[in-house]
Amino acid sequence: MICGIDVGSTTCKYVLASSEGELLAHAYERHNTRQAEKVLEFLTRLEREHGLTPGRDRIFFTGSGAGLIAALVGARVVQEVVAVAAAVERLHPAVRFVSEIGGEDMKTIFFTGDGQSKSKQVLMQSACSGGTGTFIEKTARKLQIPLERLAEMRYEGYPLHKISSKCGIFAEADANTLLKAGVPVEEIIASLFEAVVYQNLATLTRGNTPMPEVLLLGGPNLFFKGLQEAWRHHLTKIWKERKVPLPEDRDPASLICVPKDALYYAALGCIEIARREPEETGIYQGTEKLRWWIEEGQYEEKKREGRKGLWTTPEELEAFARAYGNGTNGRAAARLALRRAAPDLSRVILGCDFGSTTAKAVCLSPEKELVFSCYALSRGNPIEDAKALFRQIREAIGEGEVLAVGITGYGKDLLKEIIGADCAIVETIAHATAGLYFFPDADCICDVGGVDVKIMILKNGTVSDFRLNSQCSSGNGAFLQGVAERFGIPLDQIADYAFRAQAMPQLTMGCGVFLQSDIVNQQRKGWQAEEILAGLCAILPLNVWIYAGGLNNLAQIGRKFILQGGTHKNLAVVKAQVDFIKSKVPDAEIVVHPYSGEAGAIGAALLAHEWWERGGRTRFRGFDVIESLTYKTTTSPDTVCKWCPVNCQRSFIDVELPGGKGRPWSKVPLPEGWERVIVNNSCPKGLVEDVNEMKVIKAELEKTKDAYPNIADLVRKEGFRRIPHAV
Amino acid sequence: MGIPKVLNIWSTHQFWVGFLTALGIAPENIVFSSDTSEEQYREYGKGRGTVDCCYPVKCMSGHYGELIFGQKKKIDILLSPMIYSLPSFLRGHVLDTLTCTRVMAGPENIKAGFLKERDVFAENGIRYVSPFVSLGEPQKVPKQLYLALKDVLDLSEDETARAVEAGYRALEAFNQKMRQKSREILTWCARHDHPCILVLARPYHMDPGIGHEIEAELQAHGFPILWMQYFPIDDDLMQWLFGEEIRAGRIKSPFDISDVWPSSYSSNTNEILWGAKVAARFPWITCVLRFSSYECGMDQPTYTPTQKIVEASGTLYFKFGDLDATKPAGSIKIRVETIVHYVGKYSPDIIRRKLAALPPGCPLLEETTPESAPLAA
Amino acid sequence: METITRINHYTAYRPRPFTREERATVTILFGGLTWKHERLIQGVMHNLGYKAQPLPNITRADLDAGKELIDVGACCPTIFTTGNLVNFLKSEMAAHGRDEVVKRYVFLTAGACGPCRFGQYHESYTMALDGLGLRDFRLFLLAQNQLDQGATHGGGLEINLPLSLGLVWAILCADVLTDLEYMTRPYEVIPGETDRVLRESIEYLYDVFRNRPQAKLRGGKLKIFAWHVLTDYFTDALREVRRRWASIRVDRLRVKPKVKITGEFWLQTHEGEGNYNIKRWLEQEGAEVIPPPIAVWLDYLLHSPITSEEWKGAERDRKKIALIRALEHIYHFVYNRFRKALGGLPYELPDQEELKQLAKPFYHYELRGGEGHMLVGKALYAYRHKKAHMICELSPYSCMPNTMSIGAMANVLGRYPDLLYAPIEVKGDAEVHALSRCQMILTEAKRRAQAEFEEVLAKTGLTLEAIRRYEERHPEVQRSTYRIPHYGYAGTAANYIIHLARKMGRSVAA
Structure with a gap:
């Protein structure tokens, strides 16, 4: 008998065949990162049920x-594409092009020539998640689409929107934006x-x-109908464009085939290759060594390669927990100017932070005391989020007077007019202001959120430099979260898992996607979920400071570091940060911001306070108006921005507001008493609806x-001028 | 005659226009491809790239494709020079003025995608010409262009030499004009104590599809934008900025960058380093924007030195790195708003401090020329 | 007067001079080649009275150390070599303290060649030194295209003819020995034999270089030069190496695909974790590797001025070209003497002019940076002359010139679809991907080696039994130093069978 086993990044498959190539058995199962264990299970089964000897x-x-x-069972290894190609050559001699999309990779095979x-x-692609199965599933999960439904969703017939094809993390953000703009999930998935x-x-x-x-x-090509449709659409289009001769008797789409047993091709290819190789190659040696490796060997191997866990002695971990554990957060070191007891809510300054995942609000007293805070989970519609938030504020302050409103976060431009905010402040400045307020002697604020990494370097009480990573996903929390999700570990338990690890693999600093392939590598070596998570937490500071922040020499920055942002709620990350910073700056003082989550809102409130102190009078529309906001969202071909070839798919959010001027001339007309807010444009031009409005703005x-x-404008205009020059 | 508007064509454009016009090619028959865009790449370049590399080189297949397939009037010749070195204003003060190894070899790489399966040029009746040309060494250029083009354009050696001269003149005239314009802007800033922003980037970052017009977003907030390629190099200004250092023997000339960058081989890199030195000194440049494309190996070693140079005088420095095909609009927006906040807040102080560090007598303030009232372009 | 200090910004790193007096106490650190080359170079340095020591072998830990200290996005050779120095200095600092390290060592490396990042290595090293707080550590870059630079840097290191020639001679010797190593090991009958003899041979040659007769290193340049070119001193030593090598028994009937390594200079030369130990890995996978001699690179450097000087055509330049051509002849003469001393076993140097011509339709020879047109030229050379079944090109992640020539190779493959070509991108940390890619092409190469082997068996009518019987009667053919001529087959086994068939008196057309 010949057995072919395919150990993939998420699943294992086997095919058993007689020496003549006749198929006897096959199976396909997920391994949940325990590849060796799954293979052992397979082999035990094959021995017992099919007499593998x-x-x-x-x-x-x-x-x-x-x-x-x-190597542990005496098997020969065949590179997967070699195996797939062997199966294809045998089963489909007429095939010229193969696309194989896996969980974490994608490959194409081009066949040319015939016979000999x-x-x-x-x-093969190995650099990033774009274009792989994980890419689709990750985004679908975010959109809360179950896999069964995803499999049936279509491509043909839907308007398409722009989604980053490069990086899974950015695609997810794009999908989120579209969703918030009211684009139906069907269209988002088709675009995906x-x-x-x-x-x-x-x-x-x-x-x-x-x-x-x-x-x-x-898997993805087999399971997702829509993906097959997208392939058919594009390939037939390419053939037409490039005038590829096609057989006349066949429909071009029928030349693209998705075999039902596609998942087994690599394993089948193993059988194919085995039959070509000398008979003494790949003789099965039994499970003994594999069993030993699972039970003992892997740990020895790992010990040799890895480093210790996130802590060395239990005492050290305890000391850390005392300083930073639940409720302490290193706050002992913070001199807080805030008081929560017996709050006076009669006159308040509001600060709101409309982030991508949550909306937060704080109230400050005229004396800059934090008197109230609340938050609402973002449900994808900023106006709904605002309503939810303001309902809570109103409940708390009752008849209290709102003196000023500051607003920050992604939703600030959209909501500024609608709620009548006085200051719209970019997030970076809001965070810096809040950080400096609590820690006037801070040298650096390091904010690691879900998507962004922001590092603000402070000198003499002002921001002297800041670094943002938002073009690269490495070092942010989303990546850590994504890995945890794949392991089936809830977000709030990452730290527990990570602290459990006695050892961890040495991961390499760098782009999150390279890390991804490194993780696959480590899994192959037998590292377990908690150990990999520990390794990830340990590598996070390097990604934050060195890779994303480009800061090599922390000692130059100073000695007082403030950690804030959602990712620093994870104590394992904090531990890694503290150890890392102290290794570079031995006398560093590291504090986790006590109001880490609200820092943006507090900053907005502080700046609004400053504005009020200078004599500003608020334009706040009042709770009644906000509560009764009526709005409708339009995203259609009529809302597409035509000002430049980017063609942003904008959305119009129309809000009923007393005194609204309306837009009778619009393609999507708006009566008086309504205001339009345009979102999802990528440049100021896109805030303009169409030509009429453009004239003024232009x-x-x-x-x-x-x-x-x-x-540069002049160069663009004159550099390529083709007027004859005097010779 | 179609020319892909890519890479160092962005700093040698007028050379080619002048050269070809002087050879008797009608101006309307010289066609540049359009600005880089994702759409152009998707439509004309898709699947023709043979290797994954930085976007400024990769996007070339879109430009090639557009010239081959996307012209109303079919082109006969596709001219894609391999520019080995550049005519830089720093020449003579630096070791060399070479282009990036990818930039010079880009055409060899891109053409492969159009020749690999079938000869796409020939199929479309187009002659592909890719002269190797050391524009930094004008004496070599006539022969190089003559050898590369003689069969295509039926040239004589003398004729080529004259056209090359015309090309250099056209380019020089253009550079002069830009520098003059920059000087006007600086003068206006100096007289109104208004901050302006200097861009440190490679010439092709002026391409809206490569640099994504990031600087234009700051311009819209009321900051004039200068590019170091066209910073005025008039003697009075140079003496004001660098004179004391020259006299102290720290540097040999205003264009000597050996104090910061000893291995001064690369033309664009040298200019960026020089630009950083100027930015550190010139008072009304209160903010520097640094653009850099994803995977740019030429820029990579310069990140820290340029930043340290610029920041030494308190000048704000903001880097937009890893630029790629897609415009990261969201992130640009946040950063632009932040930059605007700080430039607005700190500029007066920066100008004051930098002025104090320079000798009195700024030539821009002493000029008797009437000030160009509104700064019309 | 001191107004200029008002703008005081970053300045480039300037090491303080390394003086002649320091020679006795300061150790010159160097690295970047294979341990064989480095050991022989050490011999040359010791011979001239310097203290010299190669850096330890590159490891994966160097990658991490390098990434931490230099600007993001550096190419992998830069990261590895910088990290290597960093880790060494760190451990020395831990052992002897910072000041002692600054006093005790200087680091010497090649660089400053021009357009690519290689010419900007100094920046990475400087950043790393800054990061370590070792700005006053001394690091010197040598331009690699100048043989004689006279005394520089305070005279601590005198770059004179005895040194330059010693270095080149050491590199050439290590090169020919490396060829021998790689053509023997895959076929050795007793595992480990090759490595053992190799180690002994290198130690023996170290002594040879260390003991270069001082009398021959003094006097006029011409005299020193002539001695190096004409003496039997080195060739005798290589003959001794050959004698030792002859004790290794090989089995050339093992059918193995031949894989020629090309690529970026550092990566292709390197033997270690910097390129996933890919040469050893290929051997384990059943291949015979053709290593890339540094000699070809030196030949390229020597040859390239000719192409750029040709433009001028003045009398003076013609003389210069003639001089370079003469030097080239001497260079090849020396290399061939070394090869001959090793029984003609090491591969010959490809003709630079031929490489240029082969590459011409695909890659212009004046495009400098990296290996320029040679990547295309060498691949086609091996293909045309049936020197290898497959080309494995090692390309550092984000290397600038390399990606361009790999792109140009697409055009080559369009024209020669049966050329087996595996461009392997090396990041230093994505081993699985790189190696699987290589394995894929290797599978095809194996198939070809096997087909070729069977074809030869059929053609000669020989059976394996007949060959084994012949081998028993003629044990000399199983000696590793027994030379098998190239009969137009890429594989060693195929050529071997043709050779034996002829020896047995069968008439076989090549």
Whole structure:
């Protein structure tokens, strides 16, 4: 008998065949990161139920996790694409192009020539999550679409929106934005399929044309109908454009085939290759060594490679817990100017922070005391979030007077007019203001949120420098969370798991996506979920400070560091941060911001306070108006921005407001008594609805640009002028 | 004659226009591809890239494709020079003025995608010409261009030499004009004590698809934008900024960057370092924007030095790194708002401090020329 | 007067001079090649009275240390080599204290070659030194394209002819020995034999370089040069190496694909974790590796001025070209003498002019940076002359020139679809991906090696039994130093069978 086993990043598969190649058994199961254990289970079953016999039968492995396990059972390893290609060559001789999309990788195989001179070119992607199964599932999970439904969702016939095809984390953010703008999930998912196919074609063709016939392999291609449709759409389009001759008797779409047993192709290929190799190769040696490795060997191996866990002695961990554990947060060190007891809510300054996941609000007294705070989970519609928030504030302050309103966060521009806020403050400044208020002697504020990493370096009470990572997902909390989710570990338990690890793998600092492949690597070596999480927490400071922040020399920054942002609620991360910073700055003082989550709102309130003190009189519309806000959202071809080729898919949020001027001239007309807020535009031009409005704004912009020229404008205009020059 | 508007064409444009016009090619027959855009890449370049690399090089396949497939009037010749070195104003003060190794070799890489399966150029009746040209060494250029183009354009050696001269003149005239304009802007800033922003970037970051017009968002907030490529290099200004250091023997000339960058081989890198030195000194430049494309290996070693140079005088420094095909609009917005806040808040102080560090007698304030009242472009 | 100090900004790193007096107490650190090259170079340095020591082997830990201290986005050789120095200095500081390290060591490296980042290495090293608080540690860069730079840097290191020639000779010797190593190990009958003899041979050659006769290193340049070129001193030593090597028994009937390594200079030369130990890995996977000699790179450096000087064509330049051509001849003469001393076993140097011509339609020879057109040229050279079944190109992640020539290779592959080419991008930390990619192409190469082997068996009508019987009667053919000529097959086994068939008197067309 010959056995082919495929150990993938999320699942294991086996195929058992007779020496003549006749199929006897097969299976496909998830391994939940316990690859070796799953293989052992498979082999035990195969021995018991099908008579797989050590010393007689042959066994071949493939898949990203095969390397280590194979050696333990005497198996030969076949590279997965080699295996897949072997299966394809045998089963589908007419195929010229294969796309295999896996959980964490994607590959294409191009076949050229025929018979003896048939050659193949393989292209694999290993650098990022864009275009892989995880990419789709991650976003679908965020949209709360169950896998069963996702599998049935379609591509054809939906308007498409722009979703980043490069990075799973950004795609998720894009999908979120679309959702908030009221785009139906069907359209978002169709756009996601579009992004996947685009990414595959853009990065994995390298100048080759995918010729018919085409085979689509791997889980995502098999399971997601919409993805198949997207492939058919694009490939037939390419064939038409490039004038690829097609057989006349066949519908072009039928040249793209998705075999039902696609999941087993790699394992089948193993059998295929085994039959070609000399008979003494890959003789099965039984499970003894594998068993030993699972029970003992892996730990020895890991000990050799890894480093200690996040702590060395229980005493050290206790001391840390005393300083930073629940409720302490290193607050002992903070000199707080706040008082919560017996709050006087008769006159307050409001600060609101409309973030991507939560909306927060605080009330300050005229003496800058924090008298109230609340938050609302974002449900994807900023106006609803605002209502929820203001309802709570109203309940707390009752008849109290609102003196000023400051607002920050992603929702600030959208909501400023609607709630009548006095100051709209960019998040960075809000955070810095709050940090400096509590810790006037702070040298650095390090804010690690879900998506952003912000580092603000303070000198003499002002921000001298700040670093933002928002173009790169490494070092942020979302990545940590994403890994935990894949392990099935709830967000609030990451720290518990991480502290449980006695040792952890040495991960490499860098882009989150490279880390992802490093994790696969570590799993292959047998590291467990909690150990990998510990390793991730340990590497996070490096990603934050060095990779995202570009700060190599922490000692130059100073000695007092403030940690804030949601990710620092995770004590394992805090421990890693403290250890890291102290290793660079031995006398560092590190404090977790006591109102870490509300820092943005407090900053907004403080700046609003400053404005009020200078004599500002609030434009706040009042709780009644906000509570009774009526609005409708439109996202349609009519709302697409046409000002530049980017064609942002904007949304119009129309809010009923006393005194609203309406937009009778609009393609999406708006009567008087309503105001329109335009969102999802990516530049100031997009705030303008169409030509009529543009005229005014354009004149305004041009006036500014004329008054304040940009040399690049001149170069763009004159550099390529083709007037004859005097020779 | 189609020319892909990419890479160092962004600083040698007028050379090519002048050169080709002088060869008798009608101006309307010189076609540049349009600005880089994702759409252009998707439509014309998709699947033609042979390797994953930085976007400024990768996007070239879109430009090639647009010139081949997207022109109303078909082009006959696609001219994509391999520019080995550049005519920089720093030449003579630095070791060399070479281009980035990817920039010079880009055409060899991109053409592969159009030749790999079938000869797409030939199929479309286009001659592909890619002269290797050391624009930094004008004496070599006539022969290089003559050898590369003689079969395509039926040239004589003399004719080529004359056209090359015309090209250099056109380019020089253009550079002069830009520097003059920059000087006007600086003068206005000096007289109104108004802050302005200097961009440190490679020339192709002026391409809206590469640099994403980030600087324009700050311009819209009322800050004039200068690019160090076209900073005025007039002697009076240079003496004011660098004179004391030259006399003290720290540097040999205003364009000597050996104090900060000894391995001064790369033209654009040298200019960026020089730009950083200027920014550190010039009072009304209160903020520097640094643009850098994803995976730029030329920029990478310069990150820390430029920042340290600029910040030494308290000048604000903001880096937009890892620029790629997509405009990261959200993040740009946050950063622009933050920058505007700080530039507004700190500029007066920065100007004051930097003025104090320079000798009195700023030439821009002493000029007798009438001030250009509204700063019209 | 001191107004200029008012703007005091970052300045480039300037090491304080390394003086002649310090020679006795200061150790020169160097690295970046293989342990064999480094050991022989150490011999040259000791011979000239310097204290010199190569840095320890590169490890994965160096990658992390490097990333931590230099600007984000550096290429992997930069990170590895910087990290390597950092880790060494750290451990020395821990043992002897900061000041002692500053006093005790200087670091010497090649660099400053021009357009690519390699020429900007100094910046990374400087940042690393800053990060370690070792700004006063001394680090010197040598331009690699100048043989004789005269006394520099305070005279501590005198870059003169005895040193330059010693270094080149050491590199060439290590190169030919490396060729020998890689062509023997995959076939050795007793595992470990090759490595043992290799270690002994390198130690023996170290002594040879260390004991270069002082009398021959003095006097006029021409005299020193002539001695190096003409003496039997080095060739005798290599003949001794060959004698030792002859004790290794090999089995050349093992069918193995030949994999030629090309790529970025540091990465292809390196033997260690910096490139996932890929050469050893390939051997484990059943391949025979053709290592890239540094000699080819030196040849390229020597040759390239000719192409740029040709433009001028003045009398003076023609003389210069003639001089370079003469030097090239001498260079090849020396290399070939070394090869001959080792029984003609090491591979010959490819003709630079041919590489240029082969690459011409795909990559312009004046495009400098990295290995320039050579990547394309070498691949086609191996393909055309059937020197290898497959090309494995090692390309550092984010290396600038490399990506360009890999792109150009797409065009080559379009024209020669049966050329097996595996460009491997090395990041230092994504081992699985890189190696699987290589394995994929290797599978095809194995198939070709096997097919070729079977073809040869059929053609000669020989059976394995017949060959084994012949080997028993003629044990000399199993000696590792027994030279098998190239009969137009890429594989060692195939050429071996043709050779034996001819020896047995069968008429076999090559």
